[in-house]
Structure formats: structure tokens, C-alpha cells
Amino acid sequence: MHSEHPFSQLIPDVIIDAVESSSDQYTNYQIYPLNSYENRVYQVGMEDGPALIAKFYRPDRWSNKQILEEHTALSLLEKKGVPVAAPLAFNGQTLFEHANFRLSLTNKVIGNAPEAEDLDDLFQIGELIGETHSVLTKLPLIGRQSPSLIESIESQIKWLLASPSDVSKTQTSTLPHALQKEFITLFDSLMQMSKDVMSQSGSIQRQTIHGDCHASNLLKSITGMVLLDFDDIQTGYPCQDIWLHLTAKEHHQQQLSELIEGYESHHPFDRRSLALIDAFKLERTVRYAAWLSQRWNDPAFPKAFPWFGTQDYWLGLRKELIDLKAQWRNDTE
Template sequence: MNTLHTPDQPSHPFATLSPDRVLDAVESLGAYSNGRCMALNSYENRVFQVGMEDAPTLIVKFYRPERWKTAQILEEHAFVATLAEAGAPVVAPISYQGQTLHEAEGFRFALYPQRPGQAPELDNPDHLFRLGEMMGRLHHIGGLQAYQHRPVLDVAQWGRPAREAVLTCPWLQGSQRTQYAELSDQLLARIEQIMAPFADQWIRLHGDAHVGNVLCRDDDMVLVDLDDSRMGPAIQDLWMLITGTTMAERREQLSELVEGYEQVCEFPRAQLGLVESLRTLRLIHHSGWIVQRWQDPAFPQAFPWVKAEGFWDQQLKLLSEQSQNLTLSMDRMLQV
């Protein structure tokens, strides 16, 4: 029997991260700001744009306390540096005093160059081709060696903890809790079976490759924010870029992505059968993530509907639909 708890907490460490503390942290490295500090949209971490004296503007990322071990952050930094050195279009952390990870008043933080730009257009064939080529470059290098410290995209690490968080929160009403428990357990067990034969194909990924983590400006396109980078199937970095509302649109998007990807490396066509499993895993993870982060004041402000009964009715409906979709291969659906 799960014990219900409320995720509400009176305070959060990020509440102490004032603009003055942000500027003090940057200047502790010997870099001098011009006093301008603007918070940027970010939930998992806290990210600020800081103006500098006689130097380009910096982006400063403060890591969520207790989420990553230092070795895990440094491993991600090393991967991004390797990608940048190989010519892959990524934004790498800046090294100050020979280090990319710093600490101030209990917070670990990193500095990045500012890269202005807009999200790519997923109805633009040229953008899709370039996205595919970009992911091909990342995966070619990502497959050369494995992470030793960062997690794996699987049910045990990404699915079951999120499910437990949902089941122990107080917001599911009446039969919703029983339905969610049974349905999510069945789905996660099925996903484990579907993904198991592919485990030897896992590589280092971006991990959260949606359009918000790609910046376009003129002819440049760069990847940002590998904070969710982990081991997993290559298709994880591609399926969220297929957003067409009709079968024909999705087929065309996938075709452009594949053509770009295969400029660099072979497209993992067999992994198309994992797309619905990954979609389902993301649905479960996302709702659990919100519950787990509820003590952070940013989350109740951004996701107030999570406490509503109707939200969980919708989640149950989506998961029920996914129970039918798990047996479908995108390869077969799109006939590519």
C-alpha cells in the first residue's frame, strides 16, 4: 500500500539565488559583469543571461542541487567538448581557470557563450535535413564510447521512479489511483520487453532533443542544453522531431531526417519500433517529474492544472491509447 504525501514544501534552495548572488558567482572567477542579470526560462535548473564588461554576454547555468553528481556533470561537459572539437554544432561550456564546473555558496554552475536564434521549422524540409545531419554527427561520436557515470534511458531509471511519485501524490481521486497503478505497471513491463533486445545498441544521446533545444540563425543551427544526456537508443533524439498531423506529413518529415542522418552514419531503422515505447515512457516520466519537483515554486506556477482531477483523467486516456500503440512500429505505420 502506497503512503500518500503532499509534495508541497515551504522553501527551495533556488529561492536564495538572487541576482546579486548570480553576479557574485560569476565575478568570483575573475570575470567582471556590467551588473545586468536576466533570468531565462528554465525549470530543471536556473539559467541567467549576464552582461559582461568588455566581453560578450554569458549564459550562466546553476544546476539543481542533488540532481547530478559532480562526476556526471563533468562527463557531460567532456562529451560536449568532444563534439565541439569534432566540428559538431553544439554549445560547449566555457573553461575558466582550467575548469568548466564551478561552485559558489553551495551551487554548482557553468558558463556558456550566448547563442541567439530561433527554433527550427519542422515543416521546412531543409531544416529537417540539417537536423538529421546534426543528430547523425552527434550519434556517430556518441557511439564511440559509453558513459561511465551518467544514467540510462530505461524503465528502471526513467519510468518506475516517476510512476511511484505519481502514486504517492494526493491528487489522484477515487478509482484514478487504482487505474493508474494497473495501467502504468502493465505499460512499463511491456516497454521493458520491447526495449530489451536493443540494449546493446545504446549510445550517448542528447536525451531531450526537442525544437526548444535547437537554435537557428541564418545558415547556422546549433544544439544546446545536453543536461539530460544519457545512454539510450539513437531514435530517442529523433522521434520528437516528427510532429506532422497527417500520415503524409509525418512520412515526409521522417524521410528528410533520415536523408540528413545518413550523410553521416547509418540510420537505425529497426529502432523505429521503439518510438511508441519511448513516447509512453516520456508521458509517465513527465507527470512524475512535475510531482517530484513540486516543492520548487516554479512548478506550481507553471503547471497548476496538475492538481486537478481532469488532468489525471486525461493522463489515463493518453496511457490507454498508448497501450494500443505499443505494438505499432512507426516503420510500418509510415511505410518507409
């Protein structure tokens, strides 16, 4: 099953041919794989110039229209001076096809990961997210219809609780039958808490956001922060791009203060959305588990996540959900 996955055909010769035919430039045949599982991303050395980053999109995930909508957003951000890694255009195109793969090319960004506990870095991250949202608020998404927060949580939970025959999952990635009842009870409780907090938070405006703005998608270059990988660009709440930069609970208020102060130097921030952070945590937790399960037939996943699907994994997820519920209750009581 694994050998038949489309990415198994992405061998070095295909990568080189794809980059050379798309850019109309020669490579120096040096390929370095970068850390990406949803897509495949490579640093490719060029004969007459700096290396390029080649991103090969996962087949059947996004349509060409949806990918080009991502490219339009990035091009607009770049035009407005927002530091992002925008796709390069060759002969007026940013999306290319080769050997049944779709790809884009960007310049390599040199930098380091921001420091999670550094308040100056958090202020700069807030500035960058605010600047990004300020531009993206003028660009509603048409081709990417994003579900609501509640719909997203419900769909991920439905996947995790489905039987292997229902969703064609492998046995390795299936929630053990012995834990099903307890997980159903946990999910029901957490879903109700999510619905309650949503109903109490008022009509918070959604807009176009990055959608996966964790620290690994940021680089601190010599000129400042750069935002990478808009593959999950979506319609959502601005706070969804902010809360991922909170670390230890005891520092949340100070960290939020820096993030929001930086953010508001470019764009207004609706503080009512902070009440949704626990619901965002739940959505990301169940989405990550469902994502691992959904991608289990990709040979990169069993290799990179050998612990997934084990009894210890599901017990760990159960504890994570119990802890989230307990903390949520402490936050709201």
C-alpha cells in the same frame, strides 16, 4: 516549504557575484532569466563583451563527476566541429562553485527555433543529431549509469502510483484514489506492450545520446542548427533523439525520411529502433508527470504549472494514455 528551497537563495547579488568570480570579469548587472525549470539559467550582461549564459545546476541532482562528464562530451563535440553550446573554461575550469551553487558559463547563441513542419529543417536536425552521435559513440559514459527503457518506465510508474507518505509528495501532486485502479490497469497493459515490442525488436545497440533532444533545445542560427542543453546526456537508443521531431501522424513517414537521411550522412541508423517509438512516447509521458510531482516543492513549479495535480490534469493524462494504447495497437496489428 517553498521558501526553504535552495533556489530561493539565488538572488541577483548571488548571480552577479557567481558570474564575476567564476569568469574573473565584470558584469554590467543586467540579468535576464531564461526558460528553465530543472536548473536556473540566466543571460548575464558583461561589461567588456557579449552576454554570457550562466547555468546554475539543481542541487543534489548530479555529482561533480557527472556534470564534468557532460562538459567533457561538449568539449569533444566542439573540438570535432559539431555546433553545440559548450561550457567556457576559465583558468582551466568549466565547473565553478559559489555560495553553495555549482554553475557553468557559455556563450550566448543567437537564433530561432526550427520549423517543425519544414523538411529542410528536419534534414538539418537529422544531420546534427547524426554528427553528434558519431562523436559520442566514441565516448561511453562512466559516471551516469542510465537505466534501460523498461526500467525507466517502471520507475516512473512506481512513483506516480505511490502514496504521499511513501514518497513525501504533496497532496496536490498525488494521483486521486478514485483513479488509481484504472491507471494501474492502463499501466499494466502499456508495460506489457513495451516489453513485447522490446523483445521483438532484437538487440539494438545503445550509446551516448543527447537524451532530451526536443525542438526547444535546438536553435537555427545564421550558420546552421545548434544543439543546446546536454543536461540529460545518457546511454540510450539513437532513435530517442530522433522521434521527438515527429509531429502530425500523417506526416511521420515523410518527416522520418528527412531526419534519417540527414542522420545517415554522418552515422548509421538502425531502423529496427523505429518499432520502439510508442514505448519512447510512454516513457516520456510518465516521466514528465513524475518529474512535475517530484519537483513540486520547488516554488517555480506550482507557479508555472498550476494545472498539475488537478482532477482535469489526471483525466487528461488518462485520455493520453488510452489514445497511446489505441494508436499503438493500430500500429502493430
